[in-house]
Amino acid sequence: MRIEEAELADVIVLIPQPFRDERGLFTRTFDAETFDDHLGRPGTAAAFVQDSQSRSVRGVVRGMHGRSGRSEAKLVRCANGxxxxxxxxxxxxxxxxxxxxxxxxxxxxxxxxxxxPGFLHGFQALTATADVCYRIDRPHDPAEDIGVAYDDADLGIDWPLPVTAVSARDAKAGSWRELLTRLH
Structure with missing residues (x-):
């Protein structure tokens, strides 16, 4: 597994090295020792306590979500699609x-x-179905949910496909300016 730094501070990209042959492939999707060594914080991988998965159809946007309080660290990957x-x-x-x-x-x-911790996260499904897996470092507490509208003009997110559906919660999410007021 290779690890690269993202442009955003403290975000890293984990890149498995799949072995492919006539049967298909095998890949290690996570290696705690490699992860901890890269971060320089032994035991960080062991802090992950909850795994979740979502399935979305093409064009669906989920986001932009975050947590208040201590927030949460997470590993995010697309297992299908x-x-x-x-x-x-x-x-x-x-x-x-x-x-x-x-x-x-x-x-x-x-x-x-x-x-x-300290990021908003969202995604759009690009394929007929897409399964996204999340591993988080503390139990989810809905009372700490925060969000910004996926189409907030101040964020200017360029979604690659027309948006086909969002949840009722995401449709009612606040603005970036409202979140900035809350953060300061």
Missing amino acids: AVHDVLIDIRPDSPTFGRSQAFRLDDEEFRHLYVP
């Missing part, structure tokens, strides 16, 4: 505060992201 994955740094003291970065996550290259 492909997604356009977007992160926005909402850490006021970060050198990349307010910046976004998009990634293609798919079931061909198996890239996945380590997203530290």
